[in-house]
């Protein structure tokens with residue numbers, strides 16, 4: 375902790391001494407760096423008392439300390455846990471110019487308790503400092519692609535704010551997301567040697583944290599349609615909405631992190647059925663799941679960081695990402711089935727067979743839309759779940775022979791994966807058109823592994 379041991383604020387939960395602050399000690403950064411070196415640190419976290427007596431809130435000493443540690447210990451990471459600097463962006467800039475690896479700031483408590491336990495602090499001000507971010511950080515600029523190459527900048531995205539405090543904000547009434555989950559299960563033994571289990575689960579996720587582009591509302595787009603040419607078996611030609619961004623809105627992006635009250639909860643429901651039967655030398659195992667999800671995917675696409683309701687993605691910053699955004703989610707496999715059996719021969723020889731089937735993952739095919747003001751864009755052509763991406767089916771076998779050697783047990787194991795060399799894994803074509811399913815990913819072919827396991 376730098377900037378002395380006396381704080382100018384009086385948080386009710388904090389044992390740090392309060393009162394008139396000490397003069398700033400400009401030798402402190404050097405001593406902190408020496409201490410980090412003596413401790414052999416590879417990563418240091420620096421915090422401070424509040425210094426409301428100083429115009430920069432002590433930001434200069436944070437910057438000097440970051441630099442001193444870097445000079446003294448090559449490669450040492452530095453995180454700074456800074457005060458709110460009374461909302462001074464200039465003070466924050468001073469710290470960020472020293473390029474800490476991590477910038478952190480504690481809100482400490484909920485807004486309701488601020489007046490009681492965080493005297494001198496304001497919740498909204500802390501959020502503002504967090505949202506201000508790093509003006510020197512690279513701001514992602516999105517440019518239109520034209521026939522002449524890279525065209526005008528059409529949008530700007532964080533994390534850099536370019537020094538514009540209005541660029542990003544955090545809603546002071548932001549609520550954390552919540553999940554309600556209900557699980558119920560039962561197990562029964564209908565006959566000797568047989569167990570059957572059934573479980574059901576329901577989940578509901580709400581209060582998702584969303585990113586809104588408040589600087590570029592829907593009125594900043596003109597709406598038109600595009601013909602999506604699908605195979606006749608799949609509905610033939612359909613019209614899809616397309617949002618064309620008006621050039622007058624270019625560069626006006628402003629982002630707000632908030633809970634979008636209009637968003638419906640994401641839901642998950644599923645059942646798991648499993649069991650085993652042991653009769654004589656045979657053991658049979660079986661398991662099957664069936665599930666269905668529904669929610670708003672954060673981004674276009676179907677990977678975990680795209681078709682997931684828990685991320686703050688592009689769904690409310692780009693209306694073309696919002697079309698058909700509600701559907702089945704990445705983790706949805708609809709059905710899985712697993713059947714296995716083991717036969718125990720005499721003399722410690724076992725043979726096992728397992729068959730597995732996993733249904734495809736849902737995704738939405740897309741249509742590419744050229745010649746928009748913002749450049750080439752794309753829209754979902756199907757809601758996620760109307761098309762399924764890939765599926766897997768395999769048969770595997772294990773042959774095992776066990777020996778006893780003193781107090782140890784030795785097992786010789788032969789595993790044979792994908793016994794029948796199946797190659798059913800297919801992908802559905804991501805971009806719509808007459809082609810639909812073709813093999814793009816091949817299941818791992820037959821493979822044999824030999825191993826020895828020694829159990830002491």
Ligand code: SF4
Pocket residue numbers: 381382383384385388389390422423424
């Ligand atoms: S500002 Fe920080 S150091 Fe000062 S009293 Fe509050 S919690 Fe303690």
